[in-house]
Amino acid sequence: MTRPNAAAGPEELIKIYRTSTLIKQTDESIRGLLRRGRLQANYYSPRGQEIVAAAMAATLQPDDYVVTIYRGLHDHLAKGVPLKALMAEYFGKVDGSCKGKGGCMHITHPEAGVMVTTGIVGSGMPIANGLALASQERKDGRVTVTNFGDGATNIGSFHESMNLASLWKLPVVFLCQNNLFAEHTATELCTAGNIVDRAKGYAMPGILVDGNDPEAMYAAAREAVDRARDGEGPTLIEARTFRFEGHNYGDPSSYIPKEMMAEAKANDPVPKLRALLIERGIATEDEVAKIDADAATEIAEAVTFAQESPYPDVAENLSDVYAHVLENA
Amino acid sequence: MAEITLSQATQQALDEAMAADPTVLVFGEDVADPEGGGIMGSTAGLSTKYGSRVRSTPISEQAIAGAAVGAAIAGMRPVAEIMLMNFITVAMDMIVNHAAKTRFMSGGKTAVPLTIRTMSGAGIGAGGQHSDMYEAWLAHVPGLKVVVPSNAADQKALLKSCIFDDDPCIFVETTYIQFMKGEVPADYEAPLGKAKVSREGTDVSIIGYGRPILDALAVAEKLAAEGISVEVVDLRTVMPWDQETVFKSVAKTKRAVTLHEAVVQFGVGAEISSRIHEELFDTLKAPVQRVGSMNTIVPYSAPLEQNFMWSQDKIEAAIRRTLERK
Numbered sequence: 181m182t183r184p185n186a187a188a189g190p191e192e193l194i195k196i197y198r199t200s201t202l203i204k205q206t207d208e209s210i211r212g213l214l215r216r217g218r219l220q221a222n223y224y225s226p227r228g229q230e231i232v233a234a235a236m237a238a239t240l241q242p243d244d245y246v247v248t249i250y251r252g253l254h255d256h257l258a259k260g261v262p263l264k265a266l267m268a269e270y271f272g273k274v275d276g277s278c279k280g281k282g283g284c285m286h287i288t289h290p291e292a293g294v295m296v297t298t299g300i301v302g303s304g305m306p307i308a309n310g311l312a313l314a315s316q317e318r319k320d321g322r323v324t325v326t327n328f329g330d331g332a333t334n335i336g337s338f339h340e341s342m343n344l345a346s347l348w349k350l351p352v353v354f355l356c357q358n359n360l361f362a363e364h365t366a367t368e369l370c371t372a373g374n375i376v377d378r379a380k381g382y383a384m385p386g387i388l389v390d391g392n393d394p395e396a397m398y399a400a401a402r403e404a405v406d407r408a409r410d411g412e413g414p415t416l417i418e419a420r421t422f423r424f425e426g427h428n429y430g431d432p433s434s435y436i437p438k439e440m441m442a443e444a445k446a447n448d449p450v451p452k453l454r455a456l457l458i459e460r461g462i463a464t465e466d467e468v469a470k471i472d473a474d475a476a477t478e479i480a481e482a483v484t485f486a487q488e489s490p491y492p493d494v495a496e497n498l499s500d501v502y503a504h505v506l507e508n509a
Numbered sequence: 510m511a512e513i514t515l516s517q518a519t520q521q522a523l524d525e526a527m528a529a530d531p532t533v534l535v536f537g538e539d540v541a542d543p544e545g546g547g548i549m550g551s552t553a554g555l556s557t558k559y560g561s562r563v564r565s566t567p568i569s570e571q572a573i574a575g576a577a578v579g580a581a582i583a584g585m586r587p588v589a590e591i592m593l594m595n596f597i598t599v600a601m602d603m604i605v606n607h608a609a610k611t612r613f614m615s616g617g618k619t620a621v622p623l624t625i626r627t628m629s630g631a632g633i634g635a636g637g638q639h640s641d642m643y644e645a646w647l648a649h650v651p652g653l654k655v656v657v658p659s660n661a662a663d664q665k666a667l668l669k670s671c672i673f674d675d676d677p678c679i680f681v682e683t684t685y686i687q688f689m690k691g692e693v694p695a696d697y698e699a700p701l702g703k704a705k706v707s708r709e710g711t712d713v714s715i716i717g718y719g720r721p722i723l724d725a726l727a728v729a730e731k732l733a734a735e736g737i738s739v740e741v742v743d744l745r746t747v748m749p750w751d752q753e754t755v756f757k758s759v760a761k762t763k764r765a766v767t768l769h770e771a772v773v774q775f776g777v778g779a780e781i782s783s784r785i786h787e788e789l790f791d792t793l794k795a796p797v798q799r800v801g802s803m804n805t806i807v808p809y810s811a812p813l814e815q816n817f818m819w820s821q822d823k824i825e826a827a828i829r830r831t832l833e834r835k
Binding site: 282286290298311312314317324337340343344348503 | 561564566567571575577578579582583584602603606607613614616617618619620651652654674675676752
C-alpha cells in the first residue's frame with residue numbers, strides 16, 4: 181500500500197529550521213564551554229546531523245516516545261527536552277533533567293517523550309520495542325522512534341529487535357542516522373551490504389533517504405510514523421548524513437579524508453536550509469535572523485541557569501537506586 | 510489443604526497477577542499455549558485466557574529482556590521468561606546496564622518494574638551450559654533484586670511480590686524441584702527482603718536459600734537425634750537479604766554456616782559470612798563456615814556432578830566444624 185507523500189509545507193520547513201538552528205548553536209556553545217574548560221563532559225557532537233532529528237520530530241506528537249544514544253543532543257532538543265534542564269544535566273547540577281545523576285549520555289525526560297538515552301551502542305532498539313509493545317497493548321496510539329548509528333546495525337540486538345518488531349507489528353520506527361563512520365571506522369569497512377537492504381530480511385519496508393535534505397527526510401519520517409500509527413508495523417529508515425566533529429569531543433578525526441570533510445562542510449545542511457527559506461520566499465532575511473538570535477538568547481540563558489544551579493546533595497547517591505532506600509545499603 | 514507443585518505455584522501466581530492488573534504482561538520462549546505453555550507448564554492456559562498479553566517470543570534473549578525494560582519504563586509490569594539462567598548471559602546488557610540503572614540515571618523519572626523469571630540448577634545431568642546459579646553476579650549489581658524460593662508456597666507468594674514490586678526483580682526457579690509438591694495456603698504472603706526461620710534451633714544457624722534448604726532441614730532433623738539443635742534460616746530474597754533475621758539468629762546460636770548451590774568462591778555466602786563477622790565477631794564461638802558447590806564447571810557425568818554439588822554430608826561436616834570450638 182502506498183501512502184500520499186505528505187510533503188513538508190512552509191510551516192514545517194520553518195519549524196525544522198528553528199529546531200536545527202537551536203541544535204547547531206547549542207552544540208557550538210557546548211564545544212565552546214569544553215574548549216574553555218568551563219565544562220567537563222564526554223561529549224558526542226551531532227553537528228551536521230541536525231536535519232535528521234529536526235525533520236523526524238516535526239512528524240511526531242508530543243507524547244510519542246523517543247529512544248536515542250549518547251550522540252543525542254539533536255534528538256533531545258528536537259523532541260522538546262527543555263534546554264535549561266538539558267544544560268544543567270550536562271553540568272551535573274540538581275536542576276538537570278535527571279538531577280545530574282545521568283549526565284549527557286543518559287538524558288531522560290518523559291514529559292518530552294524522551295524515555296531512554298543509552299551509552300551502549302545498539303541497546304536502544306530492544307527497549308524501544310518494549311515501549312511500543314506497551315502502546316500496542318494500551319492502544320494509546322503512540323509511536324516510538326529509536327535512533328541509532330550505522331555502527332549499531334552490526335550488533336545482535338539490531339537484528340533481534342527488527343525481527344521481533346516485524347513479527348509483532350509494533351508501532352516503532354528504526355531510524356539509522358548513518359554518518360558514514362562507526363567510531364573511527366568507515367561504514368564500508370565494517371558493514372556488509374547496504375543497511376537499508378537489511379529491512380527486507382525482516383519483512384519490513386526500508387527507506388533510504390538523504391537525511392540532510394529536510395523535505396526528503398520529512399517525507400520519509402512521515403511515511404514511517406504514519407505506518408506505525410496505523411498499526412502496519414515498523415519501518416527502517418537509513419538517513420545518510422555526516423558528522424563534522426569526529427566521534428567524541430577532542431577526536432581530530434584524522435581517519436576522515438580531508439576532501440570528504442571539506443565537501444560535507446561546504447554542504448552544511450543548516451545554512452543550506454536557511455538559504456532555501458529565503459530563496460523560496462518562505463521567510464525573509466529578518467525573520468530567519470530573528471530565529472537565529474532567539475536561539476542564541478535561549479542558549480545564553482540556559483548556560484547561566486546551569487552554571488548557577490547547585491550540585492545535588494550527596495544523599496542522592498542512595499536515592500533512586502531502588503524505589504525505596506534500602507537499609508544497610 | 511491441597512498440595513501443588515512449584516511449577517503450578519508459578520502458574521497460579523501469574524494467573525492471579527494478570528487477573529488483578531491489566532498491566533501485567535507475560536512473554537518468553539514457548540510460553541503461549543500452542544507452544545505448550547512453557548517447558549515446565551508454568552504458563553499453561555494463560556495465553557488462552559489473556560490473549561496478546563501472553564506471547565511466545567523468538568529465541569532472542571536481548572530482545573526479550575529489552576522489551577521487558579521498555580514496557581516497564583512505559584508503565585507496564587512485564588514478566589519476561591529467560592528459559593534458563595545460563596541464557597541470562599546473552600541478555601546481560603539489558604539487565605545490568607538498563608534494567609538496573611535506569612531509575613538512578615533518570616534521577617527517578619522512570620522506573621523499571623519488571624520481573625525476569627528464569628530457571629537453573631544442577632543435579633539433572635544437563636552439563637555445563639544449562640545448570641549454573643548466577644545469583645551472586647546479579648546481587649552484585651546495585652538496582653536489582655534477586656529472589657530464589659525453596660518451596661511451592663514461597664514460589665507463588667514471592668513471584669507475586671516481585672511482579673508488584675516497583676524495582677527490577679530476577680526470580681530464580683530451581684529446575685530440580687519444580688515438580689515437588691507443597692501446601693500453599695490461600696492467603697499466604699511473602700514480602701521481598703524477609704527471611705523465614707524454617708526450623709528453630711539453639712546451637713548453630715544455617716543461612717541459605719533455594720534447593721539446598723531442603724538438605725539443611727534433613728541434616729537438622731538427623732542431628733537433632735544427637736541432641737544438636739540446628740536453626741535453618743531460608744533467606745528467600747538474596748538481594749536485599751534480611752540482615753535483621755540473620756543477625757538475630759546468629760546472636761542466639763553464636764555459630765553459623767552459609768549454604769547455597771552456586772560455587773563457594775565469591776558467592777553470596779561470602780558476603781553473608783563477612784557481614785556476620787563484622788557485626789557479631791565478639792559473640793561468635795567459631796568462624797562462619799561456607800557450603801556450596803565446587804569451583805569447577807558443572808560436569809555431565811553423574812558421579813562427577815554429585816561430587817561437584819553441595820551435599821548433606823558437606824553441610825553436616827560444616828556444622829561439626831563450628832561445634833569443635835566450645
